[in-house]
Amino acid sequence: MDDYLKDDDFSQLIKRIGSFVSAKLSELLNTQDLPSIWSLGVLVAALIFTCRLLWAPSGPQRRQRKVQTSTPPNSGVNNSQPNANNLPSRIEDSTPTVINESLQHVKPTLGQIIRQRLTDGRKVTCRLLGIILEESTPEELQNQATVRYSVLEILLEMTKLCDLYLMETVLDDESEKRVLTALENAGVFTSGGLVKDKVLFCSTDIGRTSFVRQLEPDWHIDSNHEINFQLARFIKCQLHISPIETERIASNVFSSSSLEQFFGV
CATH class of the missing domain: 3.40.50.1000 (HAD superfamily/HAD-like)
Structure with a gap:
């Protein structure tokens, strides 16, 4: 929604600049002052380029917003740390298994x-x-x-x-x-x-x-x-x-x- 409003404001600004440039250009054409016409064109291009830079969101900010939204709210937990509940139980069960297997090979008296x-x-x-x-x-x-x-x-x-x-x-x-x-x-x-x-x-x-x-x-x-x-x-x-x-x-x-x-x- 915010991006849509910003794009609409930018369009309105372009229209105003266009109207202003048209009026000035008509006056300059009537006077046939070529240096002034050239200066006006450079000024308009500079204004458009500056507005574009100020109005458009930067790439890193947008990517950062996506990363932040993927993080669960109020988690406060470093996801890089392993969860103790997810550790395999093989470490605990390995010793009894080895003992049971060794007992199976014991010859009865x-x-x-x-x-x-x-x-x-x-x-x-x-x-x-x-x-x-x-x-x-x-x-x-x-x-x-x-x-x-x-x-x-x-x-x-x-x-x-x-x-x-x-x-x-x-x-x-x-x-x-x-x-x-x-x-x-x-x-x-x-x-x-x-x-x-x-x-x-x-x-x-x-x-x-x-x-x-x-x-x-x-x-x-x-x-x-x-x-x-x-x-x-x-x-x-x-x-x-x-x-x-x-x-x-x-x-x-x-x-x-x-x-x-x-x-x-």
Whole structure:
């Protein structure tokens, strides 16, 4: 609006100067005074040029006005300074992320693996032959009893985490003594929580089945297919140990070639 009024005033001034120049020019032409005519023309040009300079706004002022109008009123804040709320949170989150990633690569302990595989089962019963011992038949125990040292670490850890009972079918008292001596020499009774009273012996497989049902464990580990089948209705979970892959006995009976393989050792 101000620019429009200024342009109108400038037009009126030009008209007045034109009228004045016309009147003077007529007088000078009548007198034929050429120097005066030339002087009048120079004067008029100088007046027009001066008015134009005074009337027109300068370029820097106009640009400055645009910059000022783009600044929010009453801000009083230097926009060049970063806002703390807009800072990325990656600086704060980087340390926990690194820690979490490093923890994911930490290998679990054997105790953690056993607890996970047994689903925190507290009471476990386990046969000796073919699982804890190298021998696989009661007849072999009449000559010797040998603890499998590849399973010894698992056995010792299980005695710490579980209420463990070991059991076996033997043909004579001498076989029973050999088994207890082999377990004692391996350090099972001194390093873990197992005691001799938790090593049970019977003369038939039916007697071993009766032991398991009376103890009511969370897990029973056996290598006899028939016993695992009979106990499937009564025991929560079972592990069938067999070097030969067989059909699954029941949904709650798992199979593995060895105790070491089941726990990933």
